Amino acid sequence: MTFRKYLVLVGIAVSGAAGDSLLNRGMKDFGTVSLYHLSRLIGAVLHPSVIAGILLLLAFFACYISALSWADLTYVLPATSLGYVLVALIAHYSFHEHISPARWLGIALIAAGVGFVSAGPSVTPARQVRHSLDACPNAVSPEMES
């Protein structure tokens, strides 16, 4: 794992959390969409907060697929789950949603999980993978600690 790769993981957590929060604000402004008026969701996509949220989620997606190209899914998902902690903190400080002691414990468990997975190897030592764009069979960087 290089510094650049850690930056990509941080980018996933931050842009995902900020994107979800902006979507939440947009949808709260827009109002409840009932099961019987699903077509109103199309109108919601034009709300400024929703547009900003979608742009951030696009940045999230770019970082995410980039990370998946060099790390395992079961590494990327827990390693970037600090995003959920960020969502809770944003919900608390911007939307004044209550954070109970149980939620604080949840935040601690997530942080522990992130620490656990990021101390381990980021990719399953490859059987020789032949990539379709590149003829080089060793393109997956073999980072196998432990």
Add this chain to the structure above:
Amino acid sequence: MKDSQAWAVIGLIALAATTGDVLLSHAMKRVGDVAELWQRHGVLPVLGHVLRTPTFALGLMAMAAAFFSLLFGLSWGNLSLVVPASASLSFIGNAIAARIFLHERVGHRRWMAALLVASGVVLMAL
């Protein structure tokens, strides 16, 4: 909206997200390290290659289904319930699916991490 409907939407988000994650991960492993390929071949060939990978398009469709379910869920639910609850289910689903379909080596460390994060996320939904 009733609780049962809320959890139905949450289940739908988790199922679509897990399917999407596994398909996207499969696609990106076939493409290879994009940063490395980018330096060697330039942006556009890499982008074109990603877009032409079949499981990428399928994964994108599953992610879109998850996204619109989320948008729907967020319009009435608490951000701090819908996001953590669907995420928790996806973490467990993904750990199992990645092992079966992607043949990832999910050792003690990763199971611990997935379980810690999933239970933390459940606690946050209380």
